[in-house]
Amino acid sequence: MEEQKRSQFSGKIGFVLAAAGSAVGLGNIWRFPYLAAKYGGGSFLLVYIIFVLTIGFTIMITELAIGRKSRLGPTKAYGALDSKWNFVGIIGAIVAFIIFPYYCVIGGWIIKYAWVFISGAGAAAATDTYFTEFAAQPVETVVLQMIFVIATGIIVAFGVQKGIEKVSKIMMPILIVLSIIIAIFVCMQPGAMDGVKYFLLPSLQNFSFQGCLGALGQMFYSLSLAMGIMIAYGSYLPQQESLESSVAQIEIFDTVIALLAGFMIIPAVFVYSGGDPAALGKGVGLMFINLPKVFNTMQFGSIIGALFFVMVLFAALTSTISLLEATVSSACDSFKWSRKKAVIILCVVSIIIGIPSALSFGVLADFQIFGMDFFSFCDFISNSVLMPIGALLTCVFVGYILDTQIIIDEIEGGELHNHPFKRKKIYVVLLKYIAPIAILAILVSSILEGMGVIAF
Ligand code: PHE
Numbered sequence: 001m002e003e004q005k006r007s008q009f010s011g012k013i014g015f016v017l018a019a020a021g022s023a024v025g026l027g028n029i030w031r032f033p034y035l036a037a038k039y040g041g042g043s044f045l046l047v048y049i050i051f052v053l054t055i056g057f058t059i060m061i062t063e064l065a066i067g068r069k070s071r072l073g074p075t076k077a078y079g080a081l082d083s084k085w086n087f088v089g090i091i092g093a094i095v096a097f098i099i100f101p102y103y104c105v106i107g108g109w110i111i112k113y114a115w116v117f118i119s120g121a122g123a124a125a126a127t128d129t130y131f132t133e134f135a136a137q138p139v140e141t142v143v144l145q146m147i148f149v150i151a152t153g154i155i156v157a158f159g160v161q162k163g164i165e166k167v168s169k170i171m172m173p174i175l176i177v178l179s180i181i182i183a184i185f186v187c188m189q190p191g192a193m194d195g196v197k198y199f200l201l202p203s204l205q206n207f208s209f210q211g212c213l214g215a216l217g218q219m220f221y222s223l224s225l226a227m228g229i230m231i232a233y234g235s236y237l238p239q240q241e242s243l244e245s246s247v248a249q250i251e252i253f254d255t256v257i258a259l260l261a262g263f264m265i266i267p268a269v270f271v272y273s274g275g276d277p278a279a280l281g282k283g284v285g286l287m288f289i290n291l292p293k294v295f296n297t298m299q300f301g302s303i304i305g306a307l308f309f310v311m312v313l314f315a316a317l318t319s320t321i322s323l324l325e326a327t328v329s330s331a332c333d334s335f336k337w338s339r340k341k342a343v344i345i346l347c348v349v350s351i352i353i354g355i356p357s358a359l360s361f362g363v364l365a366d367f368q369i370f371g372m373d374f375f376s377f378c379d380f381i382s383n384s385v386l387m388p389i390g391a392l393l394t395c396v397f398v399g400y401i402l403d404t405q406i407i408i409d410e411i412e413g414g415e416l417h418n419h420p421f422k423r424k425k426i427y428v429v430l431l432k433y434i435a436p437i438a439i440l441a442i443l444v445s446s447i448l449e450g451m452g453v454i455a456f
Contacts, residue, residue: 021318067234108144
């Protein structure tokens with residue numbers, strides 16, 4: 001029987017928007033502005049951008065090339081190049097599979113907040129205890145997480161072109177327009193310029209080695225690297241498209257949205273708090289506790305709040321789509337399941353695994369693994385441990401075990417499609433020497449931090 005033809009993106013725009021959709025997510029919106037503010041504003045930005053253009057570029061183009069060369073999902077792609085190294089791709093797919101359920105828990109919270117603001121009840125969300133009380137409720141959080149998983153599943157079930165590409169082509173342009181509107185509105189508020197200055201002006205005394213490691217870790221997370229995603233998406237990229245320029249476009253998209261998020265969040269919090277950077281809070285607290293308070297005091301705040309949470313909803317959904325696709329493409333290639341069967345099975349399992357994460361802020365708060373609740377444990381094991389290990393092994397494999405020229409040939413497009421690889425020399429240096437050392441530094445520091453040995 002003839003083998004079923006592998007799906008493809010219709011072209012470069014669809015591919016770039018889908019990959020940028022994966023990259024742009026909660027990491028850009030809450031994590032980036034918070035880290036930039038903490039680690040010295042402009043100096044952090046500069047280091048971050050250098051990492052994106054060097055190490056980020058190297059890992060992303062390598063993963064896309066592995067995917068396109070093998071035309072397989074992550075759990076088979078490395079094996080197609082060297083059977084002994086197949087496990088590296090399996091690590092990537094496992095990372096995606098661990099992240100997906102708990103990312104959908106946050107997705108569920110975002111649905112709730114978008115709904116609260118759209119229905120005009122935003123003021124209620126501005127009280128101190130609203131979020132903690134909501135997140136502790138078992139039924140609502142589990143049901144919302146399920147809805148987020150199912151919504152992602154439906155889109156992925158439609159396939160690469162009719163599902164992922166179509167949704168990305170609608171959501172990503174809306175996301176960028178909303179980000180620009182909100183950022184401009186916030187920056188026009190009286191007193192906002194102090195926040196903009198704090199965000200952009202380099203402050204050397206806040207800058208440190210930890211800041212560099214923070215920038216590096218953020219870069220991996222933000223570009224969705226080392227989780228099988230870019231391998232899966234690369235496997236659907238038509239042969240004639242240039243990998244080098246695609247990576248540049250994805251990186252520009254991701255960085256611009258991170259900057260816009262900084263322009264909306266830091267000045268908004270500054271205006272609200274009278275210039276106190278501590279009000280930026282951290283992670284979950286910033287987005288679900290402090291920002292609703294800021295919106296509540298702002299003119300047209302309920303409209304801006306509603307637009308903001310719709311934007312975040314789109315950002316999160318295009319990211320969960322890519323997480324699910326990394327595991328679905330793996331299941332289809334490894335077990336020969338149909339796309340629909342893979343989506344149904346993986347979504348059911350993810351809903352079940354997501355339940356303890358959804359309950360981590362309430363009934364299961366005391367259920368601890370290595371001193372972490374289930375939600376934080378999933379985050380730690382995937383982002384701080386497995387992700388750097390996968391990235392490091394990818395560098396070692398492509399840099400030392402495989403003939404690197406195989407990947408370079410793929411990047412150049414082969415005989416038929418000639419795309420000169422402009423950054424070839426620096427790519428090889430980064431891949432073999434600089435990236436592995438940098439990744440090892442993140443791995444060691446994040447494990448020590450997770451174990452409570454050091455605190456950043
Ligand atoms: N890159 C996404 C962001 O910046 C996060 C993400 C992580 C997406 C894991 C998919 C998988 O938020």
